[in-house]
Amino acid sequence: LQKGRQGNHHPKMMEMLSLTEEQKSKMKSVRDEQKKKMEALSQQQTLTLKEFNDKKTAIRKEMMEKRQNILTKEQKDKIASFKAERQKKKEEMHEKKMAKMKEKLNLTDDQLKQMNASREKTRNDVENIKNNPKLNDQEKRTQIKELVKKSRDNRMNILTKEQLIKMAESKPRKN
Numbered sequence: 001l002q003k004g005r006q007g008n009h010h011p012k013m014m015e016m017l018s019l020t021e022e023q024k025s026k027m028k029s030v031r032d033e034q035k036k037k038m039e040a041l042s043q044q045q046t047l048t049l050k051e052f053n054d055k056k057t058a059i060r061k062e063m064m065e066k067r068q069n070i071l072t073k074e075q076k077d078k079i080a081s082f083k084a085e086r087q088k089k090k091e092e093m094h095e096k097k098m099a100k101m102k103e104k105l106n107l108t109d110d111q112l113k114q115m116n117a118s119r120e121k122t123r124n125d126v127e128n129i130k131n132n133p134k135l136n137d138q139e140k141r142t143q144i145k146e147l148v149k150k151s152r153d154n155r156m157n158i159l160t161k162e163q164l165i166k167m168a169e170s171k172p173r174k175n
Contacts (some may be wrong), residue, residue: 013079013082016078016082017071017079018075018080019043019075023070023071024050026070027067027070030063030066030067030070031063033063033066034059034060034063037059037063038056038059038085041055041056041059049138050136052139053136053137054136056136056138057136057137057138059132059138068078093120094119096118098112098115102168104166104167105159105163105166105167106163107163109161111158115155115158118151118155118158119151119155120153121151122147122148122151125147126144126147126148129143129144130144
Protein backbone atom coordinates (compact mmCIF):
# COMPACT_ATOMS: atom_id res chain seq x y z
CA LEU A 1 0.00 0.00 0.00
CA GLN A 2 1.34 3.35 -0.96
CA LYS A 3 0.78 6.61 0.85
CA GLY A 4 -1.20 9.36 -0.82
CA ARG A 5 -0.34 13.05 -0.97
CA GLN A 6 -1.62 13.86 2.52
CA GLY A 7 0.25 10.98 4.14
CA ASN A 8 -2.88 8.82 4.31
CA HIS A 9 -3.12 5.56 2.47
CA HIS A 10 -4.79 5.86 -0.88
CA PRO A 11 -8.44 6.22 0.20
CA LYS A 12 -9.90 4.67 -2.95
CA MET A 13 -7.66 1.63 -2.61
CA MET A 14 -8.30 1.29 1.13
CA GLU A 15 -12.04 1.32 0.51
CA MET A 16 -11.70 -1.13 -2.37
CA LEU A 17 -9.79 -3.61 -0.18
CA SER A 18 -12.59 -3.84 2.41
CA LEU A 19 -10.20 -4.34 5.30
CA THR A 20 -11.58 -6.09 8.34
CA GLU A 21 -11.47 -4.30 11.69
CA GLU A 22 -8.61 -6.61 12.69
CA GLN A 23 -6.67 -5.71 9.53
CA LYS A 24 -7.30 -2.00 10.11
CA SER A 25 -5.99 -2.37 13.65
CA LYS A 26 -2.88 -4.24 12.45
CA MET A 27 -2.27 -1.64 9.73
CA LYS A 28 -2.48 1.11 12.35
CA SER A 29 0.02 -0.77 14.55
CA VAL A 30 2.44 -1.10 11.63
CA ARG A 31 2.03 2.62 10.84
CA ASP A 32 2.68 3.52 14.49
CA GLU A 33 5.71 1.21 14.61
CA GLN A 34 7.11 2.78 11.45
CA LYS A 35 6.57 6.28 12.84
CA LYS A 36 8.41 5.37 16.08
CA LYS A 37 11.30 3.79 14.18
CA MET A 38 11.59 6.81 11.88
CA GLU A 39 11.53 9.20 14.84
CA ALA A 40 14.22 7.15 16.61
CA LEU A 41 16.28 7.13 13.44
CA SER A 42 16.06 10.90 13.07
CA GLN A 43 17.40 11.25 16.64
CA GLN A 44 20.63 9.43 15.73
CA GLN A 45 23.08 12.28 15.25
CA THR A 46 26.17 10.20 14.42
CA LEU A 47 24.91 8.72 11.14
CA THR A 48 26.19 9.85 7.78
CA LEU A 49 23.55 10.87 5.26
CA LYS A 50 24.07 7.61 3.36
CA GLU A 51 23.71 5.53 6.56
CA PHE A 52 20.58 7.47 7.48
CA ASN A 53 19.02 6.97 4.04
CA ASP A 54 19.98 3.28 3.98
CA LYS A 55 18.34 2.72 7.37
CA LYS A 56 15.26 4.69 6.36
CA THR A 57 14.94 2.54 3.23
CA ALA A 58 15.31 -0.63 5.33
CA ILE A 59 12.57 0.52 7.73
CA ARG A 60 10.21 1.30 4.86
CA LYS A 61 10.89 -2.06 3.24
CA GLU A 62 10.33 -3.92 6.52
CA MET A 63 7.04 -2.10 7.13
CA MET A 64 5.87 -2.69 3.55
CA GLU A 65 6.46 -6.42 4.05
CA LYS A 66 4.50 -6.34 7.32
CA ARG A 67 1.60 -4.56 5.59
CA GLN A 68 1.68 -7.10 2.75
CA ASN A 69 1.52 -9.94 5.29
CA ILE A 70 -1.69 -8.47 6.75
CA LEU A 71 -3.48 -8.63 3.39
CA THR A 72 -5.25 -11.67 1.96
CA LYS A 73 -4.42 -13.04 -1.49
CA GLU A 74 -7.65 -11.55 -2.82
CA GLN A 75 -6.73 -8.12 -1.48
CA LYS A 76 -3.25 -8.36 -3.01
CA ASP A 77 -4.87 -9.35 -6.32
CA LYS A 78 -7.16 -6.30 -6.07
CA ILE A 79 -4.12 -4.07 -5.58
CA ALA A 80 -2.39 -5.61 -8.60
CA SER A 81 -5.55 -5.12 -10.66
CA PHE A 82 -5.89 -1.52 -9.47
CA LYS A 83 -2.27 -0.80 -10.42
CA ALA A 84 -2.69 -2.42 -13.84
CA GLU A 85 -5.82 -0.36 -14.50
CA ARG A 86 -4.04 2.82 -13.43
CA GLN A 87 -1.14 1.98 -15.76
CA LYS A 88 -3.58 1.36 -18.62
CA LYS A 89 -5.21 4.76 -18.06
CA LYS A 90 -1.78 6.37 -17.94
CA GLU A 91 -0.93 4.80 -21.32
CA GLU A 92 -4.21 5.98 -22.84
CA MET A 93 -3.55 9.53 -21.61
CA HIS A 94 -0.05 9.39 -23.08
CA GLU A 95 -1.40 8.24 -26.45
CA LYS A 96 -3.93 11.11 -26.48
CA LYS A 97 -1.21 13.58 -25.51
CA MET A 98 1.10 12.33 -28.27
CA ALA A 99 -1.67 12.48 -30.89
CA LYS A 100 -2.43 16.06 -29.85
CA MET A 101 1.27 16.92 -29.90
CA LYS A 102 1.68 15.32 -33.34
CA GLU A 103 -1.14 17.45 -34.67
CA LYS A 104 -0.15 20.73 -32.99
CA LEU A 105 3.56 20.49 -33.81
CA ASN A 106 3.13 18.64 -37.10
CA LEU A 107 5.42 15.81 -35.95
CA THR A 108 6.57 13.29 -38.50
CA ASP A 109 5.93 9.59 -37.94
CA ASP A 110 9.68 9.16 -37.43
CA GLN A 111 9.76 11.85 -34.72
CA LEU A 112 6.80 10.25 -32.98
CA LYS A 113 8.51 6.87 -33.15
CA GLN A 114 11.74 8.33 -31.69
CA MET A 115 9.86 10.06 -28.85
CA ASN A 116 7.97 6.88 -27.95
CA ALA A 117 11.21 4.85 -28.06
CA SER A 118 12.87 7.41 -25.79
CA ARG A 119 9.96 7.23 -23.35
CA GLU A 120 10.07 3.44 -23.31
CA LYS A 121 13.82 3.41 -22.68
CA THR A 122 13.40 5.89 -19.85
CA ARG A 123 10.62 3.80 -18.32
CA ASN A 124 12.82 0.68 -18.41
CA ASP A 125 15.77 2.59 -16.94
CA VAL A 126 13.54 3.94 -14.13
CA GLU A 127 12.34 0.41 -13.34
CA ASN A 128 15.96 -0.79 -13.19
CA ILE A 129 16.79 1.98 -10.73
CA LYS A 130 13.69 1.25 -8.61
CA ASN A 131 14.57 -2.44 -8.47
CA ASN A 132 18.24 -1.92 -7.63
CA PRO A 133 18.68 -3.23 -4.06
CA LYS A 134 22.08 -1.53 -3.75
CA LEU A 135 20.47 1.94 -3.77
CA ASN A 136 18.56 3.56 -0.93
CA ASP A 137 15.36 5.57 -1.54
CA GLN A 138 17.17 8.90 -1.72
CA GLU A 139 19.74 7.60 -4.23
CA LYS A 140 16.92 6.16 -6.32
CA ARG A 141 15.04 9.48 -6.31
CA THR A 142 18.17 11.40 -7.29
CA GLN A 143 19.06 9.02 -10.11
CA ILE A 144 15.48 8.96 -11.42
CA LYS A 145 15.29 12.76 -11.34
CA GLU A 146 18.55 13.03 -13.33
CA LEU A 147 17.38 10.36 -15.78
CA VAL A 148 14.04 12.10 -16.39
CA LYS A 149 15.76 15.45 -17.02
CA LYS A 150 18.21 13.85 -19.45
CA SER A 151 15.36 12.03 -21.19
CA ARG A 152 13.35 15.25 -21.53
CA ASP A 153 16.40 16.98 -23.04
CA ASN A 154 16.89 14.07 -25.45
CA ARG A 155 13.26 14.23 -26.56
CA MET A 156 13.55 17.98 -27.15
CA ASN A 157 16.50 17.25 -29.48
CA ILE A 158 14.11 15.23 -31.65
CA LEU A 159 12.09 18.36 -32.41
CA THR A 160 13.01 20.98 -35.00
CA LYS A 161 13.69 24.58 -34.02
CA GLU A 162 10.27 25.59 -35.40
CA GLN A 163 8.53 22.86 -33.42
CA LEU A 164 10.29 23.93 -30.21
CA ILE A 165 9.17 27.53 -30.76
CA LYS A 166 5.60 26.42 -31.48
CA MET A 167 5.62 24.25 -28.35
CA ALA A 168 6.93 27.09 -26.18
CA GLU A 169 4.27 29.45 -27.54
CA SER A 170 1.47 26.97 -26.82
CA LYS A 171 2.43 26.48 -23.17
CA PRO A 172 0.35 28.52 -20.70
CA ARG A 173 2.27 31.38 -19.18
CA LYS A 174 2.87 31.42 -15.44
CA ASN A 175 2.51 34.79 -13.74
